[in-house]
Amino acid sequence: MKFTDSVFKRVEPIWESYMKHPFIQGLGDGTLDEEKFKHWLKQDYVYLIEYARLFSIGAAKSTDLKMMTTYADLANGTLHTEMDLHRSYAKQFNISEEELEQTEPAQTTVAYTSYMLNLAQQGGIENVIAAILTCTWSYSYIGLKLAEIEGVKDHPLYGEWVNMYASEEFSTFKEDCIQLMDTVAEGKTEEELNRLEDIIVKTSYYEYMFWEMAENLETWPVPVK
Numbered sequence: 411m412k413f414t415d416s417v418f419k420r421v422e423p424i425w426e427s428y429m430k431h432p433f434i435q436g437l438g439d440g441t442l443d444e445e446k447f448k449h450w451l452k453q454d455y456v457y458l459i460e461y462a463r464l465f466s467i468g469a470a471k472s473t474d475l476k477m478m479t480t481y482a483d484l485a486n487g488t489l490h491t492e493m494d495l496h497r498s499y500a501k502q503f504n505i506s507e508e509e510l511e512q513t514e515p516a517q518t519t520v521a522y523t524s525y526m527l528n529l530a531q532q533g534g535i536e537n538v539i540a541a542i543l544t545c546t547w548s549y550s551y552i553g554l555k556l557a558e559i560e561g562v563k564d565h566p567l568y569g570e571w572v573n574m575y576a577s578e579e580f581s582t583f584k585e586d587c588i589q590l591m592d593t594v595a596e597g598k599t600e601e602e603l604n605r606l607e608d609i610i611v612k613t614s615y616y617e618y619m620f621w622e623m624a625e626n627l628e629t630w631p632v633p634v635k
């Protein structure tokens with residue numbers, strides 16, 4: 411069995427819980443509160459800046475040219491294709507690109523990106539892809555599941571979101587990440603694989619917390635100027 415198949419079995423209950431989360435349910439039935447979506451949008455924009463940085467670390471740590479090209483393409487896809495979705499929504503909400511970029515990351519955003527960046531700096535290429543995998547894969551999982559709902563892709567506000575994450579292009583990003591993970595997992599000891607699996611479980615929990623952050627409009631405890 412491929413490493414990613416056995417990991418999927420382990421994280422599936424966490425991923426199933428995303429589909430029951432009020433934020434995702436709201437995206438699916440179109441009732442999601444716009445303020446919650448805007449909070450997600452802004453937090454996700456600054457998240458994606460760090461995410462693109464992770465792909466770039468992946469490019470720097472690559473052990474061959476093919477791998478380096480894939481990481482560079484994924485960084486490019488994040489900075490252009492995926493972040494264009496966010497910039498397009500921001501425009502609809504009259505949020506400028508500067509405001510989007512200057513978003514103060516909430517505690518969950520800081521915790522999640524710091525966790526991934528710390529792992530990526532410490533180890534080899536296997537840490538980088540293990541840290542990244544859940545992000546792309548779980549959004550593709552959610553996008554494809556939501557796309558099964560009748561009429562969801564035509565929703566005036568949230569249709570664009572579902573169309574992006576259910577798109578062929580995004581499915582290709584996911585497949586590339588899965589393949590990168592399985593390639594570096596080859597020949598690793600059981601202990602090493604367990605360590606990588608733990609990273610994927612942790613990031614799966616962080617993804618849940620990111621939905622919670624958006625749903626609860628999370629900020630820092632005591633506001634300061």
Ligand SMILES: Cc1ncc(CO)c(N)n1
Binds near residue numbers: 457
């Ligand atoms: C928090 C988060 N995880 C994953 C993705 C998909 O790239 C995203 N945009 N945001």
